[in-house]
Amino acid sequence: MSADPLDALRLPIVPVEPRSEFAEALLRRLQSADQPQRRTTPTIRYFVQDLEAAVAFYRQHLGFEEEMRPSPVFAMLYRGDLRLLLSVPGTHPGGHALADGTLPSPGGWNRILIQTADLDATIASLRRSGVHFRDDRPRGLGVRQVLLEDPSGNPIELFEPAAGYHDRAL
Amino acid sequence: MDPNLVSVRYMVDDVDAALAFYMTHLGFKPLSNAAPAFADITRGNLRLLLSGRTSSAGRPMPDGRQPGPGGWNRIHLIVSDIGSEVERLRGEGVKFRNDVVKGPGGSQVLIEDPSGNPIELFQPAGQ
Numbered sequence: 001m002s003a004d005p006l007d008a009l010r011l012p013i014v015p016v017e018p019r020s021e022f023a024e025a026l027l028r029r030l031q032s033a034d035q036p037q038r039r040t041t042p043t044i045r046y047f048v049q050d051l052e053a054a055v056a057f058y059r060q061h062l063g064f065e066e067e068m069r070p071s072p073v074f075a076m077l078y079r080g081d082l083r084l085l086l087s088v089p090g091t092h093p094g095g096h097a098l099a100d101g102t103l104p105s106p107g108g109w110n111r112i113l114i115q116t117a118d119l120d121a122t123i124a125s126l127r128r129s130g131v132h133f134r135d136d137r138p139r140g141l142g143v144r145q146v147l148l149e150d151p152s153g154n155p156i157e158l159f160e161p162a163a164g165y166h167d168r169a170l
Numbered sequence: 171m172d173p174n175l176v177s178v179r180y181m182v183d184d185v186d187a188a189l190a191f192y193m194t195h196l197g198f199k200p201l202s203n204a205a206p207a208f209a210d211i212t213r214g215n216l217r218l219l220l221s222g223r224t225s226s227a228g229r230p231m232p233d234g235r236q237p238g239p240g241g242w243n244r245i246h247l248i249v250s251d252i253g254s255e256v257e258r259l260r261g262e263g264v265k266f267r268n269d270v271v272k273g274p275g276g277s278q279v280l281i282e283d284p285s286g287n288p289i290e291l292f293q294p295a296g297q
Contacts, residue, residue, distance in 0.1 A: 040214050043245070044246060045246050093273060099268055108241020109240075111243065112177070112178055113219070
């Protein structure tokens, strides 16, 4: 009998010792799938002056995708498990003016964190694309971080986790 | 730590006071505590980093600007009954930045942590 031509494609079966953290992570995921209310999407709202420029920035430079843009003053973006709401401040509906007329504004220091495997390479690539850094000197103990800005001046933190960062117990 | 956690950093004046606030009023759970410099807490798969002035994130920028709390960018927490949440939080002495506002997508209200950082509570329209 001639050899089965598919034999070359068959991979050897290698016994793998089960790792408890894999099983635990899988279990958590399965449990949360049954209880979607326990796993709501983390959501952050940023204020931007120019919605078009902001959506382009987050898509081009940081890997966000557009979920919806139902009006010229609001967009919903997502990146992995993060949902980012972009609102244009003003007196229009959805402009988030306070009762005393105070308007929200971009900026401040509160920010989303985005993980990168190679911080130095990411900084270099973003610099070449003309992205503005508020602080491009990596700092931090264990975790190295820098701050960049979107076109409205909102901060975004890029970080590179140290070895063992994700092994911390919950 | 769950790699699917989404991380947001808030600057705070007092890490211990911030920890107490988020755990008492908003149901966050502690993850790590290096107060007075830093602590982090979780709520679902949101991880909130609370950074004090002595943390690495609290150091001044190259141009001399000093990071601090406040501003308008905020975490957005979905609630199913904003009226009862407002009543509960007012009863607990939490500070509000505004009253409930109805927008195109739903109703929202802004509360503040002890350092003056905003937190948005949002009830989607039709709920």
